[in-house]
């Protein structure tokens with residue numbers, strides 16, 4: 001039975017958990033997409049500058065990913081991890097070939113990837129007869145997920161409300177404060193977990209020098225450095241991993257969002273001498289690395305590398321940042337800052353809610369963080385013309401609202 005959009009919205013209000021609240025897009029339903037475009041049930045067309053929050057990195061209905069999913073679905077959706085899964089092994093080989101890591105554990109989401117990383121860090125310390133080393137240091141304003149452990153690692157007290165007490169042993173550093181890090185990271189720290197750009201905090205880059213300093217400090221004090229690349233990985237910042245900008249090698253990296261271009265999958269990666277502590281029976285996931293998800297991810301990764309998307313992202317990024325910086329010159333009182341790397345961009349305003357709403361009315365999808373920042377995470381398949389279209393529409397909204 002087909003629903004109209006208002007019928008769907010009404011039913012959703014009755015049968016869905018209320019955790020996503022009354023969001024601005026709750027009266028819009030998309031039926032399909034193509035590249036960076038989404039189409040509603042009524043046939044209206046939207047330009048997607050959010051990509052499902054950094055998920056649809058190759059755009060919607062990418063032919064190679066769609067073909068891989070269709071072929072895999074016609075053969076085998078799932079078998080347990082008691083058996084060899086060809087696409088899982090191929091995916092792990094691709095990920096290790098393009099990173100510092102030797103081995104990969106697969107799961108289904110970003111939070112699960114971080115859970116696995118935190119468990120591995122604890123296990124690594126305990127296997128080395130250091131049971132006192134169980135504390136985890138993360139950054140204020142960070143976001144690492146919604147499970148109890150990853151929420152404990154998330155440095156935002158607003159998100160902790162209603163869920164206390166959280167797990168013991170988690171503390172939060174002010175980003176880019178070298179002195180505070182040197183004081184907090186010590187012999188009880190099993191891991192430091194950090195995002196290279198804090199996406200959920202409003203696209204706040206962490207300085208490369210600070211990440212290098214954390215690397216040195218972790219090595220010196222015997223803690224593992226975990227890079228949460230769930231939002232920044234998969235080429236989003238113009239390099240395959242954002243930590244490559246800082247020229248460091250982390251101990252553990254987590255990945256999810258864009259990995260399956262929309263099919264849920266997460267990954268936790270490490271060098272062999274660390275990953276070997278994830279001993280048989282110590283961790284697992286029923287769906288993790290299943291044939292369907294890994295087939296989609298193999299197609300996504302192969303396309304990303306074979307079609308040299310990293311270069312394209314860097315070129316598109318230059319055009320987008322230039323367009324936005326030009327707008328900032330035109331509207332200096334409205335735009336406070338344009339920041340980010342690659343196709344992960346934040347525009348900070350005095351007040352962004354009305355701008356976000358006006359863009360949506362003009363059929364352009366962005367995300368508004370804390371009423372101040374517009375977050376842009378467009379798919380890598382956008383064209384220069386679509387960037388110009390976005391910048392033009394944003395300029396028109398700012399003009400309409402008065403400088």
Ligand SMILES: Cc1ncc(COP(=O)(O)O)c(C=O)c1O
Pocket residue numbers: 109110111112114143144145146195199200228229230231256257
């Ligand atoms: C940096 C970071 N870590 C972890 C997560 C959690 O990922 P998921 O929602 O897939 O559990 C997110 C999601 O926004 C994220 O941006």
